[in-house]
Amino acid sequence: MVTAYHDENDETARLYLNQTLDDGDKATTGPDSEVVLRLKDKAYVYLAPHTKIHITKLRMEDKGFRCQINLITGRMLCQLEQVPPWSLEVSAGSVMCHEHGTLFEITRKEEELGIVSYQGSVVADFHGQSKIAKTNEVVKLDHGKFRFRNHHLKRDEQAHLQAWQDLLSKMIGNTPTPAP
Helix, strand or coil: CEEEEECCCCEEEECCCCCCCCCCCEEEECCCCCEEEEECCCEEEEECCCCEEEEEEEEEECCEEEEEEEEEEEEEEEEECCCCCCEEEEEECCEEEEECCCEEEEEEECCEEEEEEEECCEEEEECCEEEEECCCEEEEEECCEEEEEECCCCHHHHHHHHHHHHHHHHHHCCCCCCCC
16 A cells, blocks of 8 residues: 655545655555656656655756655665756755666665665765765665765665566566666
8 A cells, every 4th residue: 555645635645556746745655565656757766665755845946857855764766767957866864865877775764774876876965974875886874874885785685676677677568677
């Protein structure tokens, strides 16, 4: 079950296929549910089970389209067909992540945050510190401190990527893409 809270009419309802979310809306996936949100220019945001997000910005601004998503808890994966001419940012608590690539994953569980870059790079800013996860790198923030940067994907990260690629290929009707 996937639900969406629409701030315009102050109600929570089940999210259905082809339904839209807007600036200020929240989406929550249940224990056995997942959802893929499609943004402009063939950009996809996958929300794994037990994930909660708040779309804090989804609008046209002076410098172009801007999408900012707050990951409250859970796991989300973002894939863009190309580095977009618009801005995609993911916040998680006090961390702001800026994409500079086309495929990345962010996981948040209580005081722990994991950032995985599968293609390109993701910059994480936290209280004046910046860390970069480049292709196939992982950055972890635990209880307010950057703990490590890993240069090799672990099995669970590779499995997340392969599961996503399989799902995307089913959705768009293409053959699966091998994991990098």
